[in-house]
Amino acid sequence: DTGVSQDPRHKITKRGxxxxxxxxxxxxxxxxxxxxxxxxxxxxxLTYFQNEAQLEKSRLLSDRFSAERPKGSFSTLEIxxxxxxxxxxYLCASSLxxxxxxxxxxxxxxxxxxx
Amino acid sequence: KQEVTQIPAxxxxxxxxxxxxxxxxxxxAIYNLQWFRQDPGKGLTSLLxxxxxxxxxxxxxxxxxxxxxxxxxxLYIAASxxxxxxxxxxxxxxxxxxxxxxxxxxxxxxxxxx
Numbered sequence: 001d002t003g004v005s006q007d008p009r010h011k012i013t014k015r016g017x018x019x020x021x022x023x024x025x026x027x028x029x030x031x032x033x034x035x036x037x038x039x040x041x042x043x044x045x046l047t048y049f050q051n052e053a054q055l056e057k058s059r060l061l062s063d064r065f066s067a068e069r070p071k072g073s074f075s076t077l078e079i080x081x082x083x084x085x086x087x088x089x090y091l092c093a094s095s096l097x098x099x100x101x102x103x104x105x106x107x108x109x110x111x112x113x114x115x
Numbered sequence: 116k117q118e119v120t121q122i123p124a125x126x127x128x129x130x131x132x133x134x135x136x137x138x139x140x141x142x143x144a145i146y147n148l149q150w151f152r153q154d155p156g157k158g159l160t161s162l163l164x165x166x167x168x169x170x171x172x173x174x175x176x177x178x179x180x181x182x183x184x185x186x187x188x189x190l191y192i193a194a195s196x197x198x199x200x201x202x203x204x205x206x207x208x209x210x211x212x213x214x215x216x217x218x219x220x221x222x223x224x225x226x227x228x229x
Contacts, residue, residue, distance in 0.1 A: 004158075006158075033216070033217075040221065041221055042119070042204055042206070042219030042220050042221050042222055043159070043204075043217075043219050044219070045216035045217065045218075048216065056216065058216070091158055091159070093159075101147070101164070101166055103149055103161040103164045104149065104159075104161065104217060105161060106151075106158040106159040106160070106161075107158050108157050108158040109157070109158050111156070
């Protein structure tokens with residue numbers, strides 16, 4: 001169990017540029033989640049995959065955001081035409097099938113700064 | 116919509132003290148409640164998960180309780196150490212709409228003074 005890994009750890013970009021983040025979940029976990037966290041706040045849900053199917057998206061996920069999990073393994077989160085309000089920590093988490101007794105395991109996040 | 120509140124927002128205690136962190140949630144229809152620890156600039160580490168049918172869970176010096184009917188949970192830390200300094204987050208899994216997501220509180224920032 002190598003844990004959830006996210007890449008890059010930090011990303012600085014100029015407003016209007018596109019960025020893409022990658023998440024590699026724990027290998028046997030079929031559920032994958034993306035959250036966003038701003039300073040002083042708890043993480044907020046963005047989207048959820050079960051295997052390769054994206055089953056739920058938050059209203060926070062505007063049409064500039066897109067997430068994929070093409071083979072049910074790693075996932076990518078792309079933000080197009082970044083805005084300063086997108087600056088945040090983007091966290092990925094994974095878990096096993098059963099919701100009621102399967103804790104979420106989080107990665108160390110990707111910190112995005114939009115200048 | 117589920118809302119999770121954590122009190123206090125920040126807490127500073129001398130080393131060796133026992134302490135309690137509080138979490139409340141507005142909708143008692145939950146699958147489980149999870150406590151996390153977050154160190155500065157890092158991701159979240161799962162500490163304890165309490166299923167909705169359980170009353171408490173223990174791991175080492177940590178004990179978490181759940182009173183689903185009143186919408187409350189507490190995290191008890193015994194004999195605190197400087198290494199316990201971190202932000203502690205409470206989160207609930209809803210069992211209704213939005214049940215694929217954890218809803219988090221804003222956290223309690225704990226400082227343990229040597």
